[in-house]
Amino acid sequence: QVQLKESGPGLVKPSETLSLTCTVSGFSLTSYHVSWVRQPPGKGLEWMGVIWGDGSTAYNSALKSRLSISRDTSKSQVFLKMSSLKTEDTATYYCARAGPGGFAYWGQGTLVTVSS
Amino acid sequence: NIVMTQSPKSMSISVGDRVTMNCKASQNVYNNIAWYQQKPGQSPKLLIYYASNRYNGVPDRFTGSGYGTDFTLTINSVQAEDAAFYYCQRIYNSPFTFGSGTKLEIK
Numbered sequence: 001q002v003q004l005k006e007s008g009p010g011l012v013k014p015s016e017t018l019s020l021t022c023t024v025s026g027f028s029l030t031s032y033h034v035s036w037v038r039q040p041p042g043k044g045l046e047w048m049g050v051i052w053g054d055g056s057t058a059y060n061s062a063l064k065s066r067l068s069i070s071r072d073t074s075k076s077q078v079f080l081k082m083s084s085l086k087t088e089d090t091a092t093y094y095c096a097r098a099g100p101g102g103f104a105y106w107g108q109g110t111l112v113t114v115s116s
Numbered sequence: 117n118i119v120m121t122q123s124p125k126s127m128s129i130s131v132g133d134r135v136t137m138n139c140k141a142s143q144n145v146y147n148n149i150a151w152y153q154q155k156p157g158q159s160p161k162l163l164i165y166y167a168s169n170r171y172n173g174v175p176d177r178f179t180g181s182g183y184g185t186d187f188t189l190t191i192n193s194v195q196a197e198d199a200a201f202y203y204c205q206r207i208y209n210s211p212f213t214f215g216s217g218t219k220l221e222i223k
Contacts, residue, residue: 035212037160045152045160045203045214058210061117094159101165102150102207109159 002026004034004095004107011113012085018112022078022095029053029071033098034078036069038091039109046091051078085114118142118206122215129194130223137218139187139204148208151180151189155200164189165207196222 008020022034029051036048049059051069059067068081078095092111096103119142129135139149147167152160162171164180167187177192191198199222204215 037214044201044217045154045205047205047212047214050210050212060211099162099165099171101148101169102152102162102171102205103160103212104162104165104171106159106161 002097002105004097004105006093006095006107006110008093008110008112010111011115013116014085014087014114016085017081017083018085018089018114020080020093020095020110020112022080022107024076024078024095024097027097029073029076029078030055034071035096035098035103036078036080037094037096037103037106038089039094040088040091048080048082087114090114117211118145118213120204120206120213120215122202122204122218124218125216126219126221128221128223131194131196133194135191135194135220137189137202137220139182139189139215141185141187141206144184145206147183148206149180149182149187150205150207151178152203152205153198153200154203160203163202191220194220194222198222 003025033052035050049069066083071078092109094109095107097105121140149167151164154160168180179190201217
């Protein structure tokens with residue numbers, strides 16, 4: 001069955017770079033696009049960016065200068081790197097896979113706190 | 117960039133009532149809209165895609181409608197387990213922008 005699982009550090013210092021990994025199973029990264037979505041505590045969902053099946057990427061314009069999404073298809077992993085972290089980047093970070101329309105499959109999310 | 121505006125921000129409904137919530141896109145998105153349900157501590161769950169298609173296993177009391185810029189999610193005969201946040205999202209083309217959400221409380 002389709003599964004996605006996020007992993008990474010729970011605590012990052014301001015100005016540092018966040019690195020997260022989404023490990024997937026049950027499908028091929030070359031057949032489906034995978035997005036990163038985040039949610040600050042008590043707030044709504046924010047789409048961050050996508051890596052398409054062909055490996056191309058697209059980003060939220062508000063984050064584009066700090067964000068990079070890549071993948072390793074042999075390991076079934078998608079990576080997120082975001083630089084120059086601020087306290088307002090504290091959030092639960094999700095990876096999600098496209099379904100028949102929209103994001104049908106989501107990881108459990110990983111909470112990242114930005115604090116010194 | 118497309119902006120998705122949801123209304124109302126919150127609503128309090130009794131079990132058995134019918135509820136309607138809205139999502140307005142700042143430009144024509146055709147039928148490229150999805151709706152999600154999110155309960156506290158859980159990941160969002162896809163309810164509706166391409167404006168009116170119910171996802172696998174979603175109860176038929178959930179109905180989506182609309183085209184172009186104005187969309188609606190209707191829940192007929194609301195149940196206690198429907199208490200949650202509901203989000204709309206532009207799909208098919210990026211950016212896959214989310215609306216700010218509607219909180220549904222059950223009285």
